[in-house]
Amino acid sequence: MNVIITKDYDEMSKKAAEVLLDVVKNNETPVLGLATGSSPIGAYQEMVKDHQENGTDYSKVVSYNLDEYVGLPISHKESYYAFMHQHLFNHVNIKEENVHVPNGLAEDLDQGCKEYEDMLKKVTIDLQLLGIGGNGHIGFNEPGTPVDSETHVVDLTEKTIADNSRFFIPLGEETPTQAVSMGLASIMRSKKILLIASGANKADAVYRMVNDPISVDCPATILRNHPDVTVIVDAEAGAKLA
Ligand code: F6R
Numbered sequence: 001m002n003v004i005i006t007k008d009y010d011e012m013s014k015k016a017a018e019v020l021l022d023v024v025k026n027n028e029t030p031v032l033g034l035a036t037g038s039s040p041i042g043a044y045q046e047m048v049k050d051h052q053e054n055g056t057d058y059s060k061v062v063s064y065n066l067d068e069y070v071g072l073p074i075s076h077k078e079s080y081y082a083f084m085h086q087h088l089f090n091h092v093n094i095k096e097e098n099v100h101v102p103n104g105l106a107e108d109l110d111q112g113c114k115e116y117e118d119m120l121k122k123v124t125i126d127l128q129l130l131g132i133g134g135n136g137h138i139g140f141n142e143p144g145t146p147v148d149s150e151t152h153v154v155d156l157t158e159k160t161i162a163d164n165s166r167f168f169i170p171l172g173e174e175t176p177t178q179a180v181s182m183g184l185a186s187i188m189r190s191k192k193i194l195l196i197a198s199g200a201n202k203a204d205a206v207y208r209m210v211n212d213p214i215s216v217d218c219p220a221t222i223l224r225n226h227p228d229v230t231v232i233v234d235a236e237a238g239a240k241l242a
Contacts, residue, residue, distance in 0.1 A: 001224050003210060003231045005238035009198045012234045013042025016129070016196050019230060021050060023127040023192070024061055032063045033128030033187070034088075035139075036080040039196045040129060041087055048091040058094040064120060066130070066139040066187075068104040070153065070178035078167050079104070102151060102180040109153045113180055117151040120186055128190035132197050135159050136205045136218035140181035143217050149183030184222055193226055198234040206233055207240035 006012045020043060024030045034040070050056050065080055074081040081101045089099055100119065106112030130138050137143070140154045156164075161175050168175040187193070197206050209220035209231070216222070223229045233241075 001210065001229045001231055003233070003238070003241065005241065006232060006234050008234050009042055012196055012198055012232050013046055015232050016040070016043040016194060017046030017050065019194050019232075020047060020127060020129065021056060024056060024058065027126055028060065030061045031123050031126045032061060033125040033182075033190055034063050034065050034084065035129045035131050036065070036067070036083045037131045039131035039198060043129070043196065044088040047088060051092045056092075058092040061092075061094050062098045062123065063089075063094065063100060064123075064125060064182075065101040066128075067154075067179050067181040068102040069176040070104045070109065070180060071176055072104060074101075074105075078171070102182075104180050106180075109180065113151040113153060116180070116182075117186060120151070120182070120189075125190040127192045127194060128187055130187070130193060130195040130223075132195060132202060132205050132209065132220050133160060134163060134201055134205055136208055136220045138184070138195070138220050138223070139187060140179040141184050141187075141219045143219060145184055145216055145219055147216060147222060148185045150186050151180065151182050154179045154181050184216075184219060188222065188226055190226075191228065193223060193229045195220070195223065195229065195231045196233065197231075197237040200236040200239065202233070202237040203240045206231070206237050210241060 068080045072079040102116050103112045142157050165175040208218045212218050214221045
């Protein structure tokens with residue numbers, strides 16, 4: 001695990017975008033695993049800026065998102081499908097048919113998960129981008145999720161629901177309590193993994209990811225079993241590492 005500590009969110013985002021762009025530019029059919037949340041927004045902005053200034057081509061890029069809330073239509077502004085279009089897909093020349101986000105509205109959610117995992121097994125993700133939850137979750141793989149988990153339905157923990165409520169309370173809506181998420185095994189199959197984190201509220205999780213025994217008690221520790229993981233954090237998130 002290669003850990004890079006940057007000055008602030010902007011520097012973290014620029015460095016993360018460099019890693020993502022390297023994959024986009026240097027693979028014939030780049031396959032990206034993408035994340036939502038506040039952590040990657042700056043990196044996506046950098047990618048959009050690069051596309052506008054340098055014309056970097058996304059016509060061959062294929063993307064698979066980590067997760068999606070259960071029960072939100074894709075038209076809902078807080079759906080992860082809408083998030084990805086708002087922050088990245090609408091601003092680069094990726095083809096809609098190459099974009100994949102788990103289906104949180106499938107009539108049979110377990111079957112939907114199986115279909116997503118079957119699709120993932122037919123490709124190799126060149127680079128999987130991850131954030132980290134305050135409890136060490138990656139994707140929505142909360143503490144205790146089995147190491148061999150594949151795409152599955154998740155009951156979100158109270159902490160994660162509370163963390164996400166900031167987006168729903170202003171809309172006067174209930175915060176979703178379930179999500180569909182790639183599993184830990186799905187994530188670990190990626191060729192390369194990039195995890196980013198910023199802010200003091202991530203300092204404990206980042207410390208635990210690097211130092212705790214490898215265990216599903218802190219799902220991000222599992223990444224230490226992967227041969228090619230880069231972690232880019234800002235000074236606040238990395239404060240407990242030194
Ligand atoms: C999002 C995801 C989550 C987030 C994590 C951090 O697709 O999989 O694991 O990466 O909850 O969220 P932020 O970046 O909002 O702090």
